[in-house]
Amino acid sequence: MSDANRDAAGGGRTLRDRLNGRLRGRLLTALAAVTSVLLVGAFYYPVGTVLIEAVLVDGAPTLAVFGELLRDPFYFGELARLFAGESPVAVARGLLSPDRRLGIVGFTAYQAALSTVASVALGLPAAYLLARFEFPGRRTLRSLTIVPFVLPSIMVAVGFVATFGTNGTLNRVLGAAGLPPVDLMFTLEAIVIAHAFYNAPLVARVTTAAWESVDASAVETARSLGAGPVRAFFDVVAPQVYPAVLTGAALTFVFTFGTFPIVLALGGFELATVEVFVYRLVRDLNYAEAAALAIVELAISLGVLLAYLRYEARNSVSSRGVRPLPRKPLVPTAPTAREVLPRLGLAAYAVVAGLVFVAPIASMVLASVTGGDGALTLEHYRFLLDRQRTGAAFQVRPWPAIRNSLAFASAATLLALPMGVVVAVLTTRRYRGRKLVDTAAMAPLAVSGIIVGLGLLRGLVFGVEVAGWRFAATGAVAIVVAHAVAGYPFVVRTVAPGLEGLDRSLIESARALGASRARVIRDVELPLVWPGVVAGAAFAFAISIGEFTATVVLATGADAYTMPVAIERFIGRRLGPATAMGVVLLVVTGLSFVVIERLGGETRGL
Amino acid sequence: MDSERDAEPSRAAPAVELDGVTKRYGDTAAVDDVSLRVREGEFFTLVGPSGCGKTTTLRLIAGFEEPTAGTVRFAGDSVAGVPPEDRDVGVVFQNYALFPHMTVGENVGYGLNFADPPDGVSREERVAELLELVDLPDAADRDPESLSGGQRQRVAMARALAPGPDLLLLDEPMSALDAQLRERLRVQVRTIQSELGITTVYVTHDQEEALAISDRVAVMRDGTPEQVAPPRTVYREPSSRFVAAFVGDNNVFAGRVVDVDEPVARDGEREGTTRIAAVDVDGETLRVAIDDATAYGVTPGDRLTFCVRPEYLRIGDGASRLRATVASAEFLGETTRVTLDWGGRDLVVRTRDPLSGEVVVGFDPADAHVIAADDG
Structure with missing residues (x-):
């Protein structure tokens, strides 16, 4: 039987089969090439053209713009004196004096640090609750942490204005209780709380995952060796959870350092961060200074990320929780202090969390x-309808905003998905230079959205000339491209772990059974x-629907505005229509998620 | 009879042939200049400690790896550059690698997407036939996750066999199962293999399993086979100290030849002659039979390494006797494995009755097997 089989198989392997095999082998290479071209065209080239202006004045390379920037106390506060050549002692004294100046960059780092502390403080109790307690709705709550x-x-910014504004919910409640009103608008506190709203769930998520993967037998071993419960926690659990907290903190710092819409809406130009100032400089057509500032921002963000990645590489503990720690019931089992106190703490936390997470929405x-x-x-919804019916051409109307948002998000998702999957496949293969590919593909996460928007505006929308051919895209196409570039790293991040964890013998089994490499990708x-x-x-869809920074640059004047841009234009005048538009955005986003989930079938929580 | 099976049949090319195959990863050679021939229909086992290169050898045959040097041939033809999917091999992995998103039936039928079932049966018939063969006739609609380890292993086997491969490659397919199940399954695997007559290469670290299941065994060490022979030969006539110690319990002695007897006929079973050498091991003179291969070269003063299996060490009997003290004993059921202390070295014997204190153990010259002799 075996001889006959071999003959049949051997005879069937014709030249055409071999050629087919060759082509299929090249398919991945071709897809990788297309993705690279897209990335270069939609990200590296446009961003490069903007950033180059910082070091190229009148065609000659110079670092003068940087020099001025670094020595300008407006940007660097007291530190600028250091760059200007003053002695470090004098600068240190200046930094310690009460009337010190931080400058824009200093303030940005300061608010990012505060936001990080607030996010960790708000995230850790949630992780404790989610990892160590069992209660109805725990899984749902865990899934919900991805929502913010x-x-x-x-939209979150609008929610915060509605909560903390002069006529906001907080002041209404205070007023009803006979207390004096507080004004949190345009304060650092409002910005920090809004950042915590965004990032505390992220901290909670990564920490919960790490906590759940602590092996109960490790704790039990420590206990049997004589460690008390508290000691066992600090010796065994904490060291495994701590790197995850740091991950959350590092990401929070980077995200809040580059923050834009929240500060724009809640801080105004009085409390401007670097990104807000880049936006302002761009609006003033001061491209060189904007580019230099964006490079400084990028350098600081990447510095934090790299420092963190180095730490992670040295400290990564890849223990798989064979048996996770047992969860405790939320109702105390005995009226002892040890049982009751942690739960009282969680109850207090629930009140704070309710204020921060539920109140804005x-x-x-x-x-x-x-x-x-x-x-x-x-009346606010009626205003939207009236505006739709009677609005002038230059006015923002709701329906085009909804239509644009949905169309852009769908197109961006369709573009981001194949890009992300291809990059995920490329970064989970083993070869030299894989780290470089990974970094290059992830760079869009760290670069200022303003700069991406500006680069696309000038590179794509105004047109580029390549070998005598002129390429120009419409604002809408540029927005889709910008959204796809912003969203695809998340596709990579959700797909790559699955590919990484895939058992190699599954692939090899399929191949031994006769499937080609390409067929294995499809079947297995x-x-x-x-x-x-x-x-x-x-993710890609949500990122696109919510994307504001690049969109606001690219949608200037054009009728390619999206729902977030519409909200921002309303919020400048009246809060009411902005909140109504925000609710529309919330509903559209929620419905889209349901649709994606239906289309995709069963999903596992991220 | 062992030597008969050992002889190379001259008529056909071997089903699988490795010719000077080397696989390097950086500076280390996982497989180092291996030449092996697996015959048509043979159950051939690669056995050795972890890191000996047995799995890499199997992966080179399957086509998951390409050799750094040397040639792999199937039925005389080089398969260099032929991808795994075109090699007509069936592979079963240690972790079974069942596709979790397919039912048992879909798993077994997967290979039939790329090859028509043999003997002109339909796809469904072939799947049913294979599930019948591995004794899981009603499992087609089940989810692989719902199966036990042993059942998964059998499904993996059925999946590998469904397209009717020329060659079955099994990579430690039972090492994740408990001992009893393992013994039962290896009988089943061997029965199926014999029934189909399919050439099989089996990888295991378990020497007992290798002896029980194989037609021939290659004992591997550091990327090279130390001995390739039928199980009985490997067990009774290990070719090196490593093989002697790796396969089963053994007592290995080394000493200097003090005297060699005149030739005598041995057992009447073999042609040629056997002589008896008197060997001085740590001051004790032990008498060892040396057969044709080494008989004429051995002279007094040579170093001789030989081994005596525990079951050949008899209590208070034998031509050569050793006085030793009982160090420890493990009761194994049928026998007791006793470790003795003989002047600071360990001896292992098997007995039915418990032993204690000082004992005399001995063996006859023919029960010793010479591993190596040299002039040094």
């Missing part, structure tokens, strides 16, 4: 149906990482 991260930032919804006199009304690898692909699609 994908909420459109401008609830306030936004409430404000959208509350009139100036405090009575329930639908894609089906097994499908939940990651769907999650990636949801």
Whole structure:
């Protein structure tokens, strides 16, 4: 029987089969090439053209712009004196004096540090609750921690205005209780709380995952060796959880350092961060200084990320929780201090968390149906409808915003998915230079959205000339490209772990059974990482729907505005329509998620 | 009879042939200049400690790796550059590697997407046939996750066999199972293999399993086979100290030849002659039979390494006797494995009755097997 088989198989391997095999082998290479071209065209080239202006004045390379920037106290505060050549002692004394100046960069780092502390403080109790306690709805709550991260930032900003504004929910509650009103608008506190809203769930997520992977037998070993429960926690659990907290903190710092819409809406130009100033410089057509400032921003963000990655490489503990720690019931089992105190703490935390996470969304919804006199009304929604019917060409109308948002998000997702999957495949293969590919592919996460937007505006929309051919894209195409570039790293991040964890022998089994390499991708690898692909699609879609920074640059004047841009234009005049538009955005985003989940089938939580 | 099976049949090219195959990873050679021939229909086992290169050898045959040097041939033809999917091999991995997103039936039928079932049966018939063969006739619609380890292993076997491969490659397919199940399954694997007559290369670190299941065994060490022979030969006539110690329990002695007897006929079983050498091991003179291969070269003053299996060491009997004290004993059921202390070295014997204190053990010259003799 075996001889006959061999003959049949051997005879069937014709030249055409071999040629086919060759082509299939090249398929990945071709896809990788297309992705690279897209990345270069939509990211590296446009960003490069903007950044180059910082070091190229009138065609000659110079570092003068940087020099001026570094010596300018407006940007670097007291540190600028150091760059200007003053003695470090004098600068240190200046930094310690009460009337020190931080400068824009210093303030940005300062608010990022405060936001990081606030996010960790707000995230850790949540991780403790999610990792160590069992209660109804725990899984749902765990899934919900992803929500703030994908909420459109401008909508969150509107929510915070509705909560902490002069006529916000907080002051209404205080007023009802007979207390004096507080004004949190345009303060550092408001910005820090809004950042915590965004990033505390991220901290909670990574910490919970690490905590859940602590092996109970490690704790039990420590206990049997004589360590008390507290000692065992600090000796065994904490060292395994601590790197995850640091991961969350590092990411929070980087995200909040580059923050834009929240500060723009809650801080105004008085409390401007670097990114807000880059935006302002761009609006003033001061491109060289904007580019130099963006490079400084990028350098600091990448510095933090690299320092963190080095730390992670040295300290990564890859222990798989064979048996996770048992969860405790939320109701105390005995009236002892040890049982009751942690739960009381969690109850207090629940109140704070409710204020931070639920109040902004609830306030936004409430404000959208509350009139100036405090009575329930639908006037803000009616305003949107009227504007749709009678709005002039230059005015922002709701329907084009919704239509644009959905169209851009769909197109960006369709573009980001294959890009992300290809990059995920490339970065999970083993070869020399893989780290470099990984870094180059992830760079869009760290670069200022303003600069990406500006680069695309000048590079794509105004047109480029390549070998005598002139390429120009419409604002809409540029926005889609910008969103795809912003969203695909998340596809990579959701797909790559699945590919990485895939058992090599599954692939080899399929090949031994006769499947070609390409066929194995279709039959084995894609089906097994499908939940990651769907999650990636949801991410890409959400990122696109919420993207504000690049969009606001590219949508200038054009009718390519999206829902977040519409909100920002409304918020400048009246809060009511902005909250109504925010609710529309919330509903559209929520519905889209349901649709993606239906289309993709069953998904695993990220 | 062992030597008969050892002889190379001259008629056909071997089903699998490795010719000077080397596989390097950086500076280390996982497989170092290996030449092996696996015959048509043979159950051939690669056995050795972890890191000996047995799995890499199997992967070179499957086509998951390409050799750094040397040639792999199937039925006389080089398979260099032929991808795994075109080699007509069936592979079973240690962790079974069942596709978790397919049912048992879909798993078994997967290979039939790329090859028509043999004997002109339909795809469904072939899947049913194979599940029948591995004794899981009703499992087609089940989810692989719902199966036990032993059942998964059998499904993996059925999946590998479904397209009717020329060659079955098994990479430690039972090492994740418990001992009892392992013994039962290896009988089943061997039965299926014999029934189909399919050439099989089996990788295991378990020497007992290798002896029990194989037609021939290659004992590997540091990327090279130390001995390739039928199980009985490997067990009774190990070719090196390593093989002697790796396969089963053994007592290895080394000493200097003090005297060699006149030739005598041995057992009447073999042609040629056997002589008896008197060997001085740590001051004790032990008498060892040396057969044709080494008989004429051995002279007094040579160094001789030989071994005596525990079951050949008899209590208070034998031509050569050693006085030793009992160090420890493990009761194994059928026998007791006793470790003795003989002047600071360990001796292992098997007995039915418990031993204690000082004992005399001995062996006859023919029960000793000479591993190496040299002039040094």
